Amino acid sequence: MTKVVEADKGIKVWWHLTRPHTLTASFVPVLLGTSMALSINHETVHFGLFFAMLIASMLIQAATNMFNEYYDYKLGLDNENSVGIGGTIVRHGVAPKTIMAIALSFYGIAMLLGVYICAMTSWWLVAVGLVCMLIGYLYTGGPYPIAYSPFGELVSGAVMGMGIVLIAFFIQTGDVTADAVIISVPSMILVGAIMLSNNIRDIVGDTEGGRKTMAILVGRHNAVTVLAGFFIVSYIWIAGLVILGHLTPWALLVLLSVKKPIEAIKLFRAKEKPLEVMPAMKYTAQTNTIFGFLLAVGLLVSYFI
Template identity: 60%
Template sequence: METYTSNIVESDKGWRIWWQLTRPHTLTAAFVPVLLGTALAVQYGDIDWLLFLAMLVASILIQAATNMFNEYYDFARGLDNEKSIGIGGAIVRNGVKPSTVKGLAFGLYGIAFLLGLYICANSSWWLAVIGLVCMAVGYFYTGGPVPIAYTPFGEIVAGFFMGIVIILISFYIQTGMVTSLSVIISIPIFILVGMILMANNIRDLDGDKENGRKTLAILIGRKSAINLLGAAFALSYVWVIGLVIAGSFTPWLLISLISIPKAVKAYKGFIGKTMPIQMMPAMKATAQTNTIFGFLLSIGLFISYI
């Protein structure tokens, strides 16, 4: 009986190790753009839900794989240890072989590639080029000789590919086109996805500086980075309000404003904090802001067009 109970505990622990390795709090950065791009496509006809699911799963797998590459390369460069905050910890805390983490990441890329073939076969093969570029960016975000995450351009690159590009692909595979409105509506998500990375870099600022990184948060300083985060939140909401006032979209999009308290919590959660563990709630609130904002924005679009 004791052996049986022990096996259950070990099995549960093993599942949690792999789940944490994906860094689940970041996966909504892949979910929200796909949902928003699909919601925008509703006005043009019926949704192909198999294409939607294929795009959704592929995006989440690429995001999870990117997190695993992050885990592997930060360990390989000696940046992570068992006391590091905000990591999956599979390697430094749970004894998973680095090669296993890297191999699993490439395995997820392989599945995403197969899903991409299905998407291309039912839309356009030009998307294969874009998809491969997205996968390359995911790898080189922390891999390669000059990782993107170690430069001041991490927020822009992440926001562009995980925000604008995924929204446009999700819209295109349903409609066969890209419109000016599909680009315009993607801007707030571009901003908020980038701010998830900014929040991460604010939390890790001291450690990143010691290890020679040149993130935007390091270059402008903690206080300015926090203020930039707050300004970016504000711009996202003002952008939506402006679209409604301009008549580009219906007032239903204003339900996204319900997420404002979460954005305020994220911004205030960084003020006066210097220890990474103290900033974890604020970082979590930043990711939740993107999730709630994007979900409500999508619901507003669905209501507007059905």
């Protein structure tokens, strides 16, 4: 019985290491880009490419989380009292080299899937994929980690929120259109919002650790205001595209998700301690997930009706 319990704990530790609730930041953009290909270009979905892209994106996201885990430990930012989704090394005793090995193996599998995607579409995607993987590593690795700078939100949003959407769109259509770019803007903003919410929570610890995140530079109150601005712009952007005729009114399904960002901002305004604002981070991630999913549904409904 004891061995079963220990095995169960072991599985939970390894599952926790991937930071599963963050994987929606790679899943939703692939779904959105594929839905756009069907709705905008009226393409037939190639499900082999869809699933290859989906798995590769999630593997790269999980590996990026592991690089974050590894380098936060190496730089002394993680300890037994740290609040957050990391800490597998300091709390569960997983060897740092093991985490790095798993991350690199995930990259290897993603590269194999990338070869299949390129063979089926365009070999130009090799360069795009390698750049994305390099950014995933440099986000917390290398001499000048992106996550420790004011550009973390911009880079993560551009690569994951917009880049993945456009790649998913391209592998289905063979092209990247202006409509695809403008429709993916809210996805870019909301992925950046996830990173910003994380930095707002960690503002004290990150300051002590020498980071220079946007939240630190503008101050906590202003950072929460910026986060609220991210949410507002995302919803207004979709409404504007509907008014201008780029999207059908079905895209306004995204409004069903508006409760989550309101809850996030209210909590960030009311509380400051890292443990107390953890739900606000969850609401921010849920906003990205639900917003992107509802937008994809709206695109698919407008196509089939």
